[in-house]
Amino acid sequence: MLPTLAGRVxxxxxxxxxxxxxxxxxxxxxxxxxxxxxxKYRDAFLxxxxxxxxxxxxxxxxxxxxxxxxxxxxxxxxxxxxxVPEGLLVWLLLxxxxxxxxxGTVTAPAFCIQFLAVWLPVWLVANGPMRVPFIRxxxxxxxxx
Amino acid sequence: xxxxxxxxxAPEAAPAAKPVTVQMRSxxxxxxxDLTEELLNSDWWTDAMVQAAGIPIVDVPxxxxxxxxxxxxxxxxxxxxxxxxxxxxVLSNIEFPWKTYEYLTRxxxxxxxxxxxxxxxxxxxxxxxxxxxxxxxxxxxxSLKPLWQVLVEPIWADxxxxxxxxVFAGLEREAKRIGFREMLVTGQVRMxxxxxxxxxxxxxxxxxxxxxxxxxxxxxxxxHVAVGYPGLRFLPELQAFRTQHQDFHHVxxxxxxxxxxxxxxxxxxxxxMLRGGGIVASRVLQRLxxxxxxxxxxxxxxxxxxxxxxxxxxxxxxxRRKGGNGFAYQGFNYPKSVWGGQLKSxxxxxxxxxxxxxxxxxxxxxTPYRRRWQAQMREGRTGGWYRAIAxxxxxxxxxxxxIASRVMISGGPVEVAADFVIDCTGLEADIAEHRLLADLLExxxxxxxxxxxxNVERDFELRGAASGPGVIYASGATTLGGYFPGVDxxxxxxxxxxxxxxxxxxxxxxxxxxxxxxxSQWLRWVFSRQP
Numbered sequence: 042m043l044p045t046l047a048g049r050v051x052x053x054x055x056x057x058x059x060x061x062x063x064x065x066x067x068x069x070x071x072x073x074x075x076x077x078x079x080x081k082y083r084d085a086f087l088x089x090x091x092x093x094x095x096x097x098x099x100x101x102x103x104x105x106x107x108x109x110x111x112x113x114x115x116x117x118x119x120x121x122x123x124x125v126p127e128g129l130l131v132w133l134l135l136x137x138x139x140x141x142x143x144x145g146t147v148t149a150p151a152f153c154i155q156f157l158a159v160w161l162p163v164w165l166v167a168n169g170p171m172r173v174p175f176i177r178x179x180x181x182x183x184x185x186x
Numbered sequence: 187x188x189x190x191x192x193x194x195x196a197p198e199a200a201p202a203a204k205p206v207t208v209q210m211r212s213x214x215x216x217x218x219x220d221l222t223e224e225l226l227n228s229d230w231w232t233d234a235m236v237q238a239a240g241i242p243i244v245d246v247p248x249x250x251x252x253x254x255x256x257x258x259x260x261x262x263x264x265x266x267x268x269x270x271x272x273x274x275x276v277l278s279n280i281e282f283p284w285k286t287y288e289y290l291t292r293x294x295x296x297x298x299x300x301x302x303x304x305x306x307x308x309x310x311x312x313x314x315x316x317x318x319x320x321x322x323x324x325x326x327x328x329s330l331k332p333l334w335q336v337l338v339e340p341i342w343a344d345x346x347x348x349x350x351x352x353v354f355a356g357l358e359r360e361a362k363r364i365g366f367r368e369m370l371v372t373g374q375v376r377m378x379x380x381x382x383x384x385x386x387x388x389x390x391x392x393x394x395x396x397x398x399x400x401x402x403x404x405x406x407x408x409x410h411v412a413v414g415y416p417g418l419r420f421l422p423e424l425q426a427f428r429t430q431h432q433d434f435h436h437v438x439x440x441x442x443x444x445x446x447x448x449x450x451x452x453x454x455x456x457x458x459m460l461r462g463g464g465i466v467a468s469r470v471l472q473r474l475x476x477x478x479x480x481x482x483x484x485x486x487x488x489x490x491x492x493x494x495x496x497x498x499x500x501x502x503x504x505x506r507r508k509g510g511n512g513f514a515y516q517g518f519n520y521p522k523s524v525w526g527g528q529l530k531s532x533x534x535x536x537x538x539x540x541x542x543x544x545x546x547x548x549x550x551x552x553t554p555y556r557r558r559w560q561a562q563m564r565e566g567r568t569g570g571w572y573r574a575i576a577x578x579x580x581x582x583x584x585x586x587x588x589i590a591s592r593v594m595i596s597g598g599p600v601e602v603a604a605d606f607v608i609d610c611t612g613l614e615a616d617i618a619e620h621r622l623l624a625d626l627l628e629x630x631x632x633x634x635x636x637x638x639x640x641n642v643e644r645d646f647e648l649r650g651a652a653s654g655p656g657v658i659y660a661s662g663a664t665t666l667g668g669y670f671p672g673v674d675x676x677x678x679x680x681x682x683x684x685x686x687x688x689x690x691x692x693x694x695x696x697x698x699x700x701x702x703x704x705x706s707q708w709l710r711w712v713f714s715r716q717p
Binding site for chain 1: 307313314315316317318321336337338339340341342500503504505506507508516517521522523525526527528529530531681684699701702704705708
């Protein structure tokens with residue numbers, strides 16, 4: 042990946058909103074949470090929003106770290122393993138009840154399922170299929186606008 | 187020679203982009219179908235001047251000169267952007283776009299089975315870069331290995347790069363899909379001159395006996411120039427030696443056929459001197475080392491670096507390139523982000539000396555760090571048959587059938603005797619040594635950029651060469667030094683093609699490739715359907 046900071050943020054928000062939104066829409070009702078479906082949706086979308094918003098901060102950090110790379114690229118694996126610190130941070134915030142608006146109890150299995158079900162397709166799409174509809178995206182630092 | 191400014195006369199009737207007209211006119215009776223003094227000396231031509239010379243005129247809105255990978259990816263983009271084959275002509279002296287590239291890669295030791303220095307998503311046969319070469323190879327070979335390599339590159343594995351044969355096979359398929367042969371006209375392009383009423387005349391010299399006249403003029407609104415490297419240059423001392431001794435056998439360029447070196451090495455002990463520290467030097471080195479291992483040879487290699495890189499180098503921690511044992515290590519010709527990331531973005535804003543300085547910082551000769559090469563060189567150093575030295579050659583002479591070089595190193599001069607010297611420096615000639623480019627500089631308003639090559643805009647329009655509504659575009663090696671550095675690469679040619687296509691869409695020549703068109707065209711690519 043060859044992102045600029047603007048490209049990182051735009052792609053992060055767009056992919057989490059579209060792909061993350063679709064995945065969450067599909068899986069929220071079956072997440073292992075003992076709560077009404079409406080509450081499941083509410084909590085699942087709040088988790089998605091938290092990952093997305095915090096992700097903007099993470100992207101700034103990644104952009105800084107990338108400056109030490111001569112190629113100014115972001116290897117494919119980096120884009121995958123960053124799910125670990127990002128997931129942990131959101132989980133810790135959930136545990137600390139620091140995510141506003143959560144009505145139920147987001148269990149660890151429910152969080153893991155949703156987080157991976159969103160993260161992996163986003164990562165896969167960014168590493169290939171994204172180039173099909175957006176032919177300029179990869180040449181413009183992954184900016185969409 | 188007349189000297190007129192483009193704005194000095196109002197465009198009358200430029201050759202229309204639409205409707206399509208490709209027609210051959212009969213040569214006028216007066217001229218002999220060749221260039222006249224009047225034409226040669228005039229910067230601006232009229233239809234009457236060409237007709238008076240008896241040169242037949244072919245009307246076509248878009249002409250691409252070159253016919254190599256640069257022309258191919260450009261017409262590929264335009265075909266995908268809705269332009270039918272009969273509105274474009276590719277004027278070329280090669281029969282298929284990868285002919286020159288395949289020749290150069292083969293002689294510089296990358297036959298079809300070897301891997302080139304290009305990224306997995308740099309596919310000249312696929313404007314989307316998806317599926318990547320790695321994914322295609324994984325599917326074809328039913329193996330996860332290529333995908334694993336892309337996943338862990340470049341930290342835990344070398345960069346994945348495709349095999350040359352895979353690239354050529356893909357180009358062949360795409361050439362068929364877009365109807366490349368329909369667009370191809372073989373011959374030698376002599377010049378491109380501006381037309382007083384707008385647009386251009388491109389003069390083609392067809393192969394002898396194929397046309398009734400010596401020249402044919404292509405009258406078009408748009409011209410694209412992608413003629414590749416203007417020429418190859420030897421190191422001065424090597425050129426002097428070749429000229430003085432008329433010896434083209436013992437001192438060879440890696441870019442010319444030099445199989446005799448490897449063949450002789452199989453029959454006797456040889457000392458081979460390599461010059462240069464780039465990818466081609468690595469390739470030649472690999473061939474010598476592979477042959478040594480495979481056939482149990484005793485070949486000795488002396489590797490002479492003019493600039494010896496002993497370790498990581500760069501002005502600060504944020505701009506430090508790896509290096510060692512003489513080489514500067516880099517995956518591709520430039521830091522990867524010049525093809526799309528922050529370096530591309532930064533270069534796009536730089537002008538003049540600032541741009542030249544940035545080119546200097548990120549440029550220079552480099553080669554990829556490949557684990558196999560490193561192991562081979564380590565073995566050579568330990569065994570004493572591979573020796574790297576840093577210095578410059580002061581004198582070369584023939585002694586007892588060997589080439590004796592007097593090399594100035596830091597400790598003073600040393601004598602090195604070798605059976606063969608292989609020049610892997612890949613020095614390029616000045617653009618003015620190419621007849622077509624020299625003509626553009628002299629007669630068509632083209633100028634030079636901070637690195638001395640053709641000066642193009644961000645959309646690859648040749649600055650100063652506009653003619654009414656007509657535009658000349660240039661892409662490839664001849665434009666190095668512009669707002670985009672990676673021009674002489676597969677992906678660079680595609681980036682240029684995209685900019686050119688977008689500009690032509692703004693001018694109404696083709697359709698804009700938006701997300702819907704892009705996706706539907708990609709599906710057509712997948713199913714091998716015509717664009």
